Amino acid sequence: MVEEKIRLLLAKYPSIIYGFTSISYSAYASQYKSAFVFAVPYGEQLTIDNYTEERFERGIQAAKVIVEEILVQTEAILREQNVNYYIPPAAQNNEEELTAPFSFKYAAVNAGLGWIGKNDVVITEKYGPRVRLSAILIDSQFTYGPGIVKSNCPDSCNKCVAICPYHALHDVKWDIDTLRSDIIDYQLCNQKRSLYIEKYGRKHACGLCMAACPIGISSAVSPS
Numbered sequence: 001m002v003e004e005k006i007r008l009l010l011a012k013y014p015s016i017i018y019g020f021t022s023i024s025y026s027a028y029a030s031q032y033k034s035a036f037v038f039a040v041p042y043g044e045q046l047t048i049d050n051y052t053e054e055r056f057e058r059g060i061q062a063a064k065v066i067v068e069e070i071l072v073q074t075e076a077i078l079r080e081q082n083v084n085y086y087i088p089p090a091a092q093n094n095e096e097e098l099t100a101p102f103s104f105k106y107a108a109v110n111a112g113l114g115w116i117g118k119n120d121v122v123i124t125e126k127y128g129p130r131v132r133l134s135a136i137l138i139d140s141q142f143t144y145g146p147g148i149v150k151s152n153c154p155d156s157c158n159k160c161v162a163i164c165p166y167h168a169l170h171d172v173k174w175d176i177d178t179l180r181s182d183i184i185d186y187q188l189c190n191q192k193r194s195l196y197i198e199k200y201g202r203k204h205a206c207g208l209c210m211a212a213c214p215i216g217i218s219s220a221v222s223p224s
């Protein structure tokens with residue numbers, strides 16, 4: 001019943017990619033059985049030819065508005081159905097380890113939304129990496145996966161690696177056992193983007209390694 005209602009809600013948002021996964025692997029497993037995880041395309045699907053930091057940031061903000069809409073409506077369903085849930089924070093709350101309490105990326109690959117690219121972000125077939133992820137932990141059973149366990153990046157591609165101005169990416173092709181630190185020097189990426197906090201009032205959005213990705217650019221510019 002809960003799954004049916006969530007699927008009916010998402011039918012109104014055909015551009016959104018979503019799925020469900022067991023979270024038996026997670027620290028939240030004793031409280032919630034599953035995660036509903038979804039990927040909202042950025043407001044603009046930029047390529048390296050039309051990329052600017054400001055446009056990239058605007059696209060993220062537009063996607064965040066849709067994420068909020070989905071969260072509010074899903075919460076209403078879960079409350080109506082009397083099902084326990086928790087919305088984990090999107091951002092890391094620890095600037096040292098730079099990890100979030102619940103990884104949306106790991107949930108997304110387990111739910112089958114995409115794989116992790118050499119740029120350390122989830123790559124969807126439809127939009128490549130140009131999506132905003134979110135998730136809700138739900139104490140209910142769903143139809144899961146199938147999960148994705150290895151990269152579908154073309155063997156010859158390293159466009160994201162080559163474009164990083166700080167050489168933060170290690171040119172490593174992901175599989176389910178790969179650690180984040182194998183793929184990216186996340187401290188370096190974060191440190192460089194944080195240098196802009198004074199100037200912009202936020203970290204630099206730096207989407208270069210996403211804009212450079214050839215996956216999904218057939219849907220570039222605006223999602224349908």
Ligand code: SF4
Nearest residue numbers: 164168189206208209
């Ligand atoms: S976000 Fe920017 S700094 Fe970070 S890895 Fe990608 S290109 Fe490099």
Ligand code: SF4
Nearest residue numbers: 117118153157160213
């Ligand atoms: S640019 Fe190439 S290597 Fe990097 S994530 Fe996209 S497909 Fe994978």
